[in-house]
Amino acid sequence: MTKIILQLIFLLSFFNIVAQNSKIEIGPEIGLNISDYRYIEAKYVKGSAMKRASFGVVGKYNFSRNWALKSKLKYEGKGILIKVDFGRGLLTQKLNYLVMPLMAEWRLGKGNLQGFLNFGMYGGRLMSATKEYFNEHTMGEKDIKNNKDEFKPYDSGLSGGIGAIYKLKNNLKITIDLGGQFGMTPIDSGLKRGIGWRANQNLNGNIGVLFGL
Template sequence: MQFKKLAFLLLFLGFSSTAMAQMEIGIQFSPTISGNRFIAEDRHNFEKSNSALRLGVGVVGDYFFSNNYAFSSGLMYRSKGSKISYTYMVESGDGVVTPAKETDELTVQYLEIPLTLKLFTNEVAPDIVLYFQVGGALGTKVSGQVDQKKVINGEKTAKRFNVFETSAVLGTGAEMQLGQSTKLFGGVTYLRGLSNIDNYYKKQLNDKNLAIKNNGVSIDVGIKF
């Protein structure tokens, strides 16, 4: 019985060391040009006023199941959103209804788990390989602001946004080997929001078909160990 336990322990340790040898963990910094896109009726005249520079930072991990293929995940903190403008109707005291234009700056912070597949080339130069990344990401809201305010009219602005977000991820980049186990990497990632982030405007404008989604392009730089 003791021999079986010892054999099982050695087998477990051997499997763990093999798994760890196939895993590369690193730190990633991702400044992002963030924007929004809209699904709304034309009468609201929703449009993106301008893009915004947002922050992304976190821990990433690549699990290699062959020399050129890896499952990539991690935990990222990402800030998203931009300035948007829209039209709403205002009724005056004499019953006349006129359109008015409003501009809001949306800022929503998420904790995000990427779930992607990475495909690596062979060396294109000494110690340098290219990679291509495709998959998705699951995010949960940490906080939110409108016009850099956490409270408007006695209500927390974070409540205006849905708790969860899903995104499609598409990226490419390069890695450089430094020493035996250290790698520098850099690339570009396109983040396309798939789910509606809005929990406010469709109620405010009485339009259940309205949806606001995040978009972004990030410049990724980091180091893996």
């Protein structure tokens, strides 16, 4: 009986050590995007930023105490809000992407609380695109149209951010970060030379949980 108890204690100690030094971490993340367009030599009507939600999973491979490779797979809302008809109407253009950033993470600090800096790139696949028109004279009626064909199926650019990690347990951490995406490719389909183009850009705040494997 004593031998069995000692073996159990050894196994628990072993898994505790492994959890403290987890190379791989994974967990869910939710966030809020403040999104609009970036205009490059374009004459489009500029609008206001939109608040859109995001959710997905985060995966991380820790090379050392200070460096890691981080990736995410998230469903993100992007788009823009435009006032039309002399301010009496509102046009929202909503783009929904499946986005995968790939970033290096540099951590600083010791103990249960660490800060970090992310930098890298992202790629996204357009899942849907809609226009919603609201006019105060139509008693709240919305005209919703699918306009996915007006946009390119893919989006890509630079991604980065700063944040903090708080260790609750050896294999359980909470993360908070503030980041952004800077689109480097046009989102418009069928562009003609000389009219310019638009790219996505956003600021985002996220909160997540990481489990050590």
